[in-house]
Amino acid sequence: MTAPVARLLDVSRSYGATVALDHVSLDIDPGLVLGLLGPNGAGKSTLINLVCGLRRPTSGQVELLGGSPQEAGRRKGLGLTPQQTGLPETLRVREVVDFVSRHYPAPLPAGELLERFGLTGLERRQTGSLSGGQQRRLAVSLAFLGQPRLVLLDEPTTGLDVSARRSVWDGIRTYTGQGGTILLTSHYMEEMEALSERIVVLNQGRVVADGTPEDVTAATSRQAISFHATEGPELAGVLRHERDGDRHLLYTEDTDQIIRDLVASGTAFSRLEIHRPSLEDAFLRIESEPAPSAHPAEVPR
Numbered sequence: 001m002t003a004p005v006a007r008l009l010d011v012s013r014s015y016g017a018t019v020a021l022d023h024v025s026l027d028i029d030p031g032l033v034l035g036l037l038g039p040n041g042a043g044k045s046t047l048i049n050l051v052c053g054l055r056r057p058t059s060g061q062v063e064l065l066g067g068s069p070q071e072a073g074r075r076k077g078l079g080l081t082p083q084q085t086g087l088p089e090t091l092r093v094r095e096v097v098d099f100v101s102r103h104y105p106a107p108l109p110a111g112e113l114l115e116r117f118g119l120t121g122l123e124r125r126q127t128g129s130l131s132g133g134q135q136r137r138l139a140v141s142l143a144f145l146g147q148p149r150l151v152l153l154d155e156p157t158t159g160l161d162v163s164a165r166r167s168v169w170d171g172i173r174t175y176t177g178q179g180g181t182i183l184l185t186s187h188y189m190e191e192m193e194a195l196s197e198r199i200v201v202l203n204q205g206r207v208v209a210d211g212t213p214e215d216v217t218a219a220t221s222r223q224a225i226s227f228h229a230t231e232g233p234e235l236a237g238v239l240r241h242e243r244d245g246d247r248h249l250l251y252t253e254d255t256d257q258i259i260r261d262l263v264a265s266g267t268a269f270s271r272l273e274i275h276r277p278s279l280e281d282a283f284l285r286i287e288s289e290p291a292p293s294a295h296p297a298e299v300p301r
């Protein structure tokens, strides 16, 4: 079995009286994008700061590439893009890339890096003259320059338009396709679903769900059907029945069975729709729930 690139073993981190992470254990396995999801203040940035060694845990243990994140040698295997972009405004794009390259023993060729992130042709532009989206893409690309084993991306595509976002996604996929690992936070659910093979949901410092995007969605949200009828039938397997005029919304574990039963009941219905929950539904549900228990329900992976 391949060793995880990073691990948290029963990690807690407090800031004064605020418990930002509460007994979190997590293995980050190589070669995939792990999406870290959770409402504001859930502890995502704290977790990232622990993995990259910027903070130490209050209790428990954090490992990066088999050792302590505080060791400079381990951090050489790490790429990082924080939430804020800061580039020297008067340097040209190529100068910035060359400058950062010199910090690594085996950097990617500049041309290849810029191509991966859709920045070809901007080499001679001063970074201060780039658009906000181009600056952000350059900052994100630099996290990949040293060919790291793990890249931490905190909200990498905030403020990017659709095509710029797709360029970043392409760069990320090229990297993971070659065996790289990414720990990603994003408030864009579409991005989380598109990129992450595994999603870990934090709420109030605790892991409340862990699995594929489909698993997390299915475990936290209900499917439903809706239809119009003057009278709604009594059907087995309905978890909740909401009615608005002649529109009925039936929540269930099994939409196929409910539809068969609805037809069999002889109800004169129209405009039947099936509602599949999205990751966004799951997120809203988790966000609205009260404080999670110390031992989260297992979500199959």
Ligand SMILES: Nc1ncnc2c1ncn2[C@@H]1O[C@H](COP(=O)(O)OP(=O)(O)OP(=O)(O)O)[C@@H](O)[C@H]1O
Pocket (backbone or CB within 6 Å): 015, 018, 019, 020, 038, 039, 040, 041, 042, 043, 044, 045, 046, 047
């Ligand atoms: N340096 C700090 N000093 C005091 N409290 C902090 C500090 N950093 C984080 N916290 C608190 O710890 C908790 C977790 O914060 P954290 O930034 O890790 O959450 P987050 O999930 O990244 O949130 P966001 O989505 O808003 O970035 C919050 O209650 C926050 O106010």
